[in-house]
Amino acid sequence: MAHTPVNHPARPVYRAIGGLTGLYLVAFGVLGIIASAGNEILAQDDTKVLAQGTNLGFSLLSILLGAAVLAGTVIGRNIDVMINQWLAYAIMAISLAGLAFIQTEANIFNFSIITVIVLMVVGLVLLMVGMYGKVGTDEEKEAWQKARLVL
Template sequence: MAHTPVNHPARPIYRAIGGLTGLYLVVFGVIGFFVSSGEPFFGQGDTQALGQGTNLGFSLFSIAVGAVVLAGTAIGRNLDVLVNQWMAYLIMVVSLAGLAFVRTEANIFNVSVATVIVLMVLSMVLLMAGMYGKVGTDEENEAWQKARLVL
């Protein structure tokens, strides 16, 4: 994709930001797992972790997504770009579905409005990290520069 920056000067920072986002998801999931253990898998109660509604299912989902983001960040080689973008889309879909079902029986992840807001922010951060973390050859960088400067 010619419009995606290649070899951005701040790409190590974006990679670290993506890793920190994955780490937050894992920490939230682990805390939520311990807080919601002993309750139903998709229970709808007042269980909260870090101020966000959660249950055992959502905690395990957060651990899984965070682990995938951390693995992509550790491997690098533009795999982190792909992982960050796709996990951002997944989190965005889950948060929008959670917002649609927040006060219904279909709220299987027991999300609250605070959870939706945090998930949307995390997805935007991951999407940003995925868009600016791409590493490429000098030819790809030159093609991006030329495409960027065309009016």
């Protein structure tokens, strides 16, 4: 990807933002499990955590996604870039699917409109973090600089 910056000066800040996003997803998932304890996995009720609709299934999914982001942040070495970008696209797709099914029986994750908005923001933040967190050699940085000037 010639358009993705290599060794961006704010790379540590973006990596920290990615870690905080992963922590948010894990915290939301844990609070969701606590709030939906005793309910069915894909219950469609009025369970809300941090003003977002959720159920046990979505809380577990949030913990898994957050753990993947945190694992990528800890590992680094451009694995975090790949994880953040792919999960960003997946989270945005889940968000759009939730928006499409929000008023139907197919709303298996008990989404509310606030949940959709927050997921879209989380996806965009992860995408930004993934695009600016790439690490490379000085030669790769120079090649990126040359390619950037050609565009």
